[in-house]
Amino acid sequence: MSRINSLDDTIAAIATAQGIAGIGIVRISGKGALKIADKIFLSKDKNKPSKFKTYTMHYGWVVNKSAGKKEIIDEVILALMKAPRSYTKENTVEVNCHGGIIALRKVLDLVLASGARLAEPGEFTKRAFLSGRIDLTQAEAVLDVIQAKTENSLRLGAEQLKGRLSGKINEIREKLLSILSFLEAVIDFPEEGDVERRANKKELLKVVSIRRLMKELLDSASMGRLMREGVSVVICGRANVGKSSLLNTLLNEERVIVTSIPGTTRDIIEETLDIKGIPIKIADTAGIIEPRDLVERAAISRAHKYFDRADLILFVLDASQELSLQDKSLIKKINAKPAIAVLNKIDLPKKINKDKLKKDFKKIVEISALKHNGIRRLENAIADIILSGQVIDSQGVMISNIRHKNSLKLSLGFLEEGLILLKDKASEELIAQSFKDAINCLDEITGKRANDDLLDKIFSEFCIGK
Ligand SMILES: Nc1nc2c(ncn2[C@@H]2O[C@H](COP(=O)(O)OP(=O)(O)OP(=O)(O)O)[C@@H](O)[C@H]2O)c(=O)[nH]1
Numbered sequence: 001m002s003r004i005n006s007l008d009d010t011i012a013a014i015a016t017a018q019g020i021a022g023i024g025i026v027r028i029s030g031k032g033a034l035k036i037a038d039k040i041f042l043s044k045d046k047n048k049p050s051k052f053k054t055y056t057m058h059y060g061w062v063v064n065k066s067a068g069k070k071e072i073i074d075e076v077i078l079a080l081m082k083a084p085r086s087y088t089k090e091n092t093v094e095v096n097c098h099g100g101i102i103a104l105r106k107v108l109d110l111v112l113a114s115g116a117r118l119a120e121p122g123e124f125t126k127r128a129f130l131s132g133r134i135d136l137t138q139a140e141a142v143l144d145v146i147q148a149k150t151e152n153s154l155r156l157g158a159e160q161l162k163g164r165l166s167g168k169i170n171e172i173r174e175k176l177l178s179i180l181s182f183l184e185a186v187i188d189f190p191e192e193g194d195v196e197r198r199a200n201k202k203e204l205l206k207v208v209s210i211r212r213l214m215k216e217l218l219d220s221a222s223m224g225r226l227m228r229e230g231v232s233v234v235i236c237g238r239a240n241v242g243k244s245s246l247l248n249t250l251l252n253e254e255r256v257i258v259t260s261i262p263g264t265t266r267d268i269i270e271e272t273l274d275i276k277g278i279p280i281k282i283a284d285t286a287g288i289i290e291p292r293d294l295v296e297r298a299a300i301s302r303a304h305k306y307f308d309r310a311d312l313i314l315f316v317l318d319a320s321q322e323l324s325l326q327d328k329s330l331i332k333k334i335n336a337k338p339a340i341a342v343l344n345k346i347d348l349p350k351k352i353n354k355d356k357l358k359k360d361f362k363k364i365v366e367i368s369a370l371k372h373n374g375i376r377r378l379e380n381a382i383a384d385i386i387l388s389g390q391v392i393d394s395q396g397v398m399i400s401n402i403r404h405k406n407s408l409k410l411s412l413g414f415l416e417e418g419l420i421l422l423k424d425k426a427s428e429e430l431i432a433q434s435f436k437d438a439i440n441c442l443d444e445i446t447g448k449r450a451n452d453d454l455l456d457k458i459f460s461e462f463c464i465g466k
């Protein structure tokens, strides 16, 4: 789309969610925005929008003055932001209409008939990027903020929007550039070779410190993904141990049917939940039993699939019974996955031998889903295991986007290549090339270098009007 669409066009779209609402906004941006506003807006004080001061709001009506008639469409407030101080850095007009779908559509139609083109998804933000007001990580953060489902993912998005990630990337880039310019000086003035040899050690140390910075940034990546997409926690275990009761207790509602008949749950029930600020996607699965029919067989095979995809497993056991063969064979399947053994039904006389579980589980928590005992302890254990070794530093920059992570990894690869060449005293030209490649990868993150396909892919995920 970016190849066809010109920045000369004036674009417009409904920027608010469509449905019944108090107000809805039609947004117009581009060279013709003020002229279009002049055509369609009748202000109470009879002034023309093109004469309004920037960052002012005006009361009036949207009126269709075409074909000699004067049809009043809606009573509105018009907000004006003149270039370059606007979201897109272009002249921008926002028409605050009533929120009904017909009013909004009619205003938009009139704007389009008056010279604007319908904006594509994300086109306003794309213009903000192309005009240099924000970089690509910030544009992506706009989407993260809009789509945030928990407070933590909102915080991450907002920080990235403020430019925290770009700041960190640019800091690394500056350091790489300074090494590159040193190498280029050596290439340009080979006669000062002695100085170069002495400086070599100093440059090595610098590269090592840049490598540390990049690794630190990469380390924050896996946590970032979890924060954005949610940690996948799967409740499993054999039938009737109280998996569904546990889910209900964690959610504080009777979400899933609980009965004393083994094999009650016959499908995956997935819910979202917030434990100490960590977004969790939790799934209750069918109890593992000998399947009695096709439905049970399908349910159990789905349970196994979920098991495989889980970031963390809550393995529920019935503490009032001894460990069964089935328990043991299921425990074997957990393998290397982080798992918590949840010993349920501790309100009943205890028969299970805890010691036998110690070698297979990082943590063992005793609860009664029925009596709501030990649930806080279980939540703490879940949070601890997720955060273990990587306490979230709210001041630290986090990479939460797989694209950023991949480019950073590539960049680190080139840097390490450069480091080896430096140690081997390879030619400056060769070393310089590695650093150039490392810089190019960073530039893909911030969008200093980004091809049309990548931009199209990123902005097509946006909604129209943003
Ligand atoms: N005494 C006691 N009974 C419990 C506890 N938790 C669950 N139960 C009972 O155990 C039975 C099975 O509970 P569910 O939550 O349906 O167990 P499930 O593991 O989901 O079972 P399936 O869906 O069949 O795999 C029900 O009768 C529950 O009331 C508990 O902590 N203590």
Ligand SMILES: [Mg+2]
Pocket (backbone or CB within 6 Å): 243, 244, 245, 257, 264, 265, 284, 285, 286, 287
């Ligand atoms: Mg169940």
